[in-house]
Amino acid sequence: MSDFFDLLKSQHLFFESGQTKSYDFRLSALTDLENALIHREHLILAALKKDLNKAPFESYATEFGVVLDEIKYAKKHLKKWMSPQRRSVGLKNFPAQGRIYREPYGSALIMAPWNYPFQLLINPLVASIAAGNCTVLKASEDAPATSQVIKTLIECIFKPDYVAVILGDVSVSKQLLTHQFDLIFFTGSSSVGKMVMKAASEFLTPVTLELGGKSPCIIDETAQLSLAAKRIVWGKFLNAGQTCVAPDYLLVHESVSAQLITVLKEHIQAMYHKALSNPDYPSVINDRHFKRLTQLIRNENVIFGGDFDAPSKKIEPTLIFTDNWESPIMQEEIFGPLLPILTYSSKEDLVKKLNQKEKPLATYLFTTSKVNETYFLNALSFGGGCINDTVVHVASPTLPFGGVGNSGMGAYHGEKGFDTFSHAKSILKKSNLIDFPFRYPPYKEKWFKLLKKL
Structure with missing residues (x-):
C-alpha cells in the first residue's frame, strides 16, 4: 500500500517537472518503446504462445503488429495533435481568438485483461505517452508470461516515476484503486468496470471503460x-x-x-x-x-x-x-x-x-x-x-x-486515444484594442436590443 503511495508520489513529482510535456520527450519515448518492442518481438510472441497457445502469425496480426501500427501513427501525427486548435468564438466576442490546448492529465492507470494481454495494455500506453502523462500499467495475472515480459521490457527503457508495471492478483488491483490517479483506463468485463467506476468516484477521477457484451x-x-x-x-x-x-x-x-x-x-x-x-x-x-x-x-x-x-x-x-x-x-x-x-x-x-x-x-x-x-x-x-x-x-x-451504454464509455486508437488521455483546455484571448461598453452596467435599453441581435 505504501509502495503504491510512494510510486504515485514519484510520478506526480516527475510530471510536475514538466519533462513529459515537450514534443521531443514524447517522441523520444515512443521511439524507445518501438525499438524495445522490435528487439524483443520473439520474447513477446513466445509469451503469448505460453499463455494462450497463440500461433506466432495470430499474435503478430492481432497484438504485436497492431501496437507497432499505433506507435508509427502516433509518431507521424503527434506534432499536429499537440498543436493548439483554433476555434471561432463568434461575433459577440469580437475581437478575440479561441484555441483549444490539449494538456496531459498527470498520472494515468491502465488496467488490461488477459485475452489480448499485450495489445490491450500497450496500445493505451501509446496514447498516454503521446498525450504526455506518466503511467501505471496493471498487467493481467491470468497471462503471467506476457505480463512478466512486459514488465521486464518497460523497466529496461523507462524509470518507474514515468512508466511503471504492476503485477499481482485482484487484491493488488483493488489496492491500486484506493489511490488517487488523474485518469483510469480499464478494459474488461462490465461487472468489474462498475467496480472500477465506483472506486474512481471517490476521487472524481475520469474513467474510460472498454467493456464487452453480446455482439x-x-x-x-x-x-x-x-x-x-x-x-x-x-x-x-x-x-x-x-x-x-x-x-x-x-x-x-x-x-x-x-x-x-x-x-x-x-x-x-x-x-x-x-x-x-x-x-x-x-x-x-x-x-x-x-x-x-x-x-x-x-x-x-x-x-x-x-x-x-x-x-x-x-x-x-x-x-x-x-x-x-x-x-x-x-x-x-x-x-x-x-x-x-x-x-x-x-x-x-x-x-x-x-x-x-x-x-x-x-x-x-x-x-x-x-x-x-x-x-x-x-x-x-x-x-x-x-x-x-x-x-x-x-x-x-x-x-x-x-463502447456505448453497458459496453463501455469513451474511446481510443489514433487521435481519439490522444484525446482520451488529454484534457481539452479552452482559451479565449481577447484583444486590448477595443472594449465595447454595452456589456457593462448600468444596462441601457438600446444595448439590450443589440444583445438580442448578436
Whole structure:
C-alpha cells in the first residue's frame, strides 16, 4: 500500500517537472518503446504462445503488429495533435481568438485483461505517452508470461516515476484503486468496470471503460454467403473466441440459414481441421473459463463440433442452432469458441428484439442491400462494427474504438486515444484594442436590443 503511495508520489513529482510535456520527450519515448518492442518481438510472441497457445502469425496480426501500427501513427501525427486548435468564438466576442490546448492529465492507470494481454495494455500506453502523462500499467495475472515480459521490457527503457508495471492478483488491483490517479483506463468485463467506476468516484477521477457484451452478427437474405461464412469463422474463432468484439451470435435470415450453416461448417473444417490437436489453435485461458464454456454446451442443440480436451483446455469450434433467446448461452457474453445461430424473418421485428437488449460493443452486418445496410445502421446503437466483415475495425488507428451504454464509455486508437488521455483546455484571448461598453452596467435599453441581435 505504501509502495503504491510512494510510486504515485514519484510520478506526480516527475510530471510536475514538466519533462513529459515537450514534443521531443514524447517522441523520444515512443521511439524507445518501438525499438524495445522490435528487439524483443520473439520474447513477446513466445509469451503469448505460453499463455494462450497463440500461433506466432495470430499474435503478430492481432497484438504485436497492431501496437507497432499505433506507435508509427502516433509518431507521424503527434506534432499536429499537440498543436493548439483554433476555434471561432463568434461575433459577440469580437475581437478575440479561441484555441483549444490539449494538456496531459498527470498520472494515468491502465488496467488490461488477459485475452489480448499485450495489445490491450500497450496500445493505451501509446496514447498516454503521446498525450504526455506518466503511467501505471496493471498487467493481467491470468497471462503471467506476457505480463512478466512486459514488465521486464518497460523497466529496461523507462524509470518507474514515468512508466511503471504492476503485477499481482485482484487484491493488488483493488489496492491500486484506493489511490488517487488523474485518469483510469480499464478494459474488461462490465461487472468489474462498475467496480472500477465506483472506486474512481471517490476521487472524481475520469474513467474510460472498454467493456464487452453480446455482439450480434446479422446475415440478411442478400449476403454473399460463402465469403460471409469465411469472415465470420475467422472473426469468431480467432483466439478461440476470446475476443471482446467477436461475433457472439448469428442472426440469419430464415431463407438462407441452411445454406449458411453448410458453408460455415466447410470453412471451420478448412481453417481448424482437428482443432483439439492443432498446435496453432488457441487454448481457453484457464480451468474456470474452460468449465464455464463446457457447461454452456450442455442441453444445447450442437450441430457441429462440441468436443473438448480438458488437459489442453481446448474446445472445438462449435455451432449451436437455437430459437430460444432465453437459453443460458444467450444470457451472457460467451467469450469462447461457441457460436449460437438464430433465424429471423422480419428485419423490423429483429431490430425491435435487439433494441430491448443492452447495447453491444460491436455489431456486424453481411448484406449487399444498401436499403438494409442503411436501415440497420440507423436503427441499432452499438460501439462500432463492420459491414461485410468482422473484428477488423479495431485494427485501424483512424477509427475510434469504444463502447456505448453497458459496453463501455469513451474511446481510443489514433487521435481519439490522444484525446482520451488529454484534457481539452479552452482559451479565449481577447484583444486590448477595443472594449465595447454595452456589456457593462448600468444596462441601457438600446444595448439590450443589440444583445438580442448578436
